[in-house]
Amino acid sequence: MTTLHIARWPDDQADLYLVRREVFVEEQHVPPEIEIDEQDHAALHLLVRSAQGEPIGCGRLLPSGKIGRMAVRKPWRSCGFGRLLLEALVAQAQQQRLPKVYLSAQTHAIGFYERFGFTTDGPIYEEAGIPHQKMSLSLL
Numbered sequence: 001m002t003t004l005h006i007a008r009w010p011d012d013q014a015d016l017y018l019v020r021r022e023v024f025v026e027e028q029h030v031p032p033e034i035e036i037d038e039q040d041h042a043a044l045h046l047l048v049r050s051a052q053g054e055p056i057g058c059g060r061l062l063p064s065g066k067i068g069r070m071a072v073r074k075p076w077r078s079c080g081f082g083r084l085l086l087e088a089l090v091a092q093a094q095q096q097r098l099p100k101v102y103l104s105a106q107t108h109a110i111g112f113y114e115r116f117g118f119t120t121d122g123p124i125y126e127e128a129g130i131p132h133q134k135m136s137l138s139l140l
Contacts, residue, residue: 001051002048002049002050002051002056002081003048003049004046004047004048004084004085004088005046005047005049006044006045006046006047006092007045007046007047007058008045009040009041009043009045012045012047013040015047015049015055015058016040016045016047016055016058016069017035017036018055019047019055019056019057019058019071019072019073020035020036020058020069020071021035022071022073022074023071023072023073023074024069024071024128027074028128028130029129030128030129030130031128034128039060039062040060042062042063043060043061043062043063043069044060044061044092045058045059045060046058046059046060046061046085046088046089046092048072048081048084048085050076055073056072056073056076056081057070057071057072057073057076057081057082057084057085058070058071058085059071059085059086059088059089060089061089061092061093061101065093065098065099065100065101065102066101066102066103066104067086067089067090067093067101067102067103068103068104070082070085070086070089070103072085082112083116086113086116087116089101090116090137090139093139094139098139099138099139099140100136100137100138100139100140101136101137101139102121102134102135102136102137103118103134103135103136104127104132104133104134104135105118105132105133105134105135106130106131106132107124107131107132107133110133110135113135114135116137117137118135118136118137119135119136119137120133120134120135121133121134121135121136122134
């Protein structure tokens with residue numbers, strides 16, 4: 001059985017980075033020097049593990065309400081782990097009584113976020129060489 005849990009950056013950094021490196025750096029060619037940032041220490045991280053303890057996917061929530069670094073490793077895509085992570089991150093934001101959450105969606109994933117009620121906000125822009133769209137969801 002897979003598990004979803006709150007990860008601690010110092011303790012789970014290697015597993016979180018394994019997922020993020022594989023998805024963002026290796027697959028999407030995001031420069032490795034921008035993948036880890038100073039916000040990782042302040043963020044609430046979620047990590048999905050397989051029954052064998054292998055990291056499957058992750059995401060983070062910043063104190064500002066920004067959801068980011070959502071990634072699921074290729075062998076586990078289309079299995080519902082992205083949905084699981086997003087729902088859990090939104091639930092964490094609600095527990096923190098944040099008025100809204102927002103994210104920077106890669107344009108190919110806009111439809112995924114729209115299914116959860118996120119709406120687009122502003123023009124498409126480039127981040128790390130990838131087109132993105134700001135999206136937000138009111139929690140009030």
